Amino acid sequence: MTRIQTALWLAGHGVPVLPLSGDKRPLANCPACKGNSCGERPNSLAAGPCSCPLPCHGWSAATTDRRTVAGWEWDQAGAVGWHPGGRGLTVVDLDSPEAVQWAQTALPATRTVPTTRGEHWIYEGATQSRNGVMPKVDVKSLMSYAVWRGAGTGAVVPLPAAVVALVERSKAAARVTPHRIPQARNGTCPHRSPSYLARGIAMAAGQISGTPEGMRNRTLFRVLLAVLRTHGQCGCMGPDDLDPVWQAARSTGLPQSEIDRRYSQALSTLGL
CATH class of the missing domain: 3.30.2250 (Prim-pol fold)
Structure with missing residues (x-):
């Protein structure tokens, strides 16, 4: 069977499906959802209002609706994903x-x-x-x-x-990762809601998981800089919030010593 035939067969048997690219990642977001600017889908980890009919946002876009599945551009897919x-x-x-x-x-x-x-x-x-x-x-x-x-x-x-x-x-x-969380400097958090932090952490972990070998150290450092620059001084980040980042880094094969070093480097760079 072709990929679209496989996807429709699975959807008909109650299996939520989505198209994947050749490197087994979800197809890129459409322009309206690029960078999760849409606010994510209601069933995402960081729930949001997005109802885009295209296969954005990975697993949360998976569906059993055959009409939706048939409307996706399977000629751009490299594999069929399922949830x-x-x-x-x-x-x-x-x-x-x-x-x-x-x-x-x-x-x-x-x-x-x-x-x-x-x-x-x-x-x-x-x-x-x-x-x-x-x-x-x-x-x-x-x-x-x-x-x-x-x-x-x-x-x-x-x-x-x-x-x-x-x-x-x-x-x-x-x-139990013994990483120090920076203390709030001004006592107030300017961010919209806790989901804003969760969305940022999920995006950071996704970037690390999708990084090719040989670039993971630099990606981890860059991601930590971005997260800490945004959330490291306002007090909205708790001890467990960075768990998805540590898990993603370990799952790529980065040793704990390198993870610790990059975190300390990011804190030092930002003066935290």
């Missing part, structure tokens, strides 16, 4: 032979789908998504998308507690 959590499913993305071997001993057998470097293991039930819960292991479910690689083989079994525990353990590890 596992929107179908009540979880994908454990095993991105190396070693990760597959780990899953074979640690997780119950379920439906498996071969990928270019490993396998997708699909479970019934949704959970929070998290990258890097183990080396070369990501959990894709709610607020996330995966590349459709085919229906796979085997029966889908319930999501095991071990996967949920991996997500929670990874979140807890991110929360």
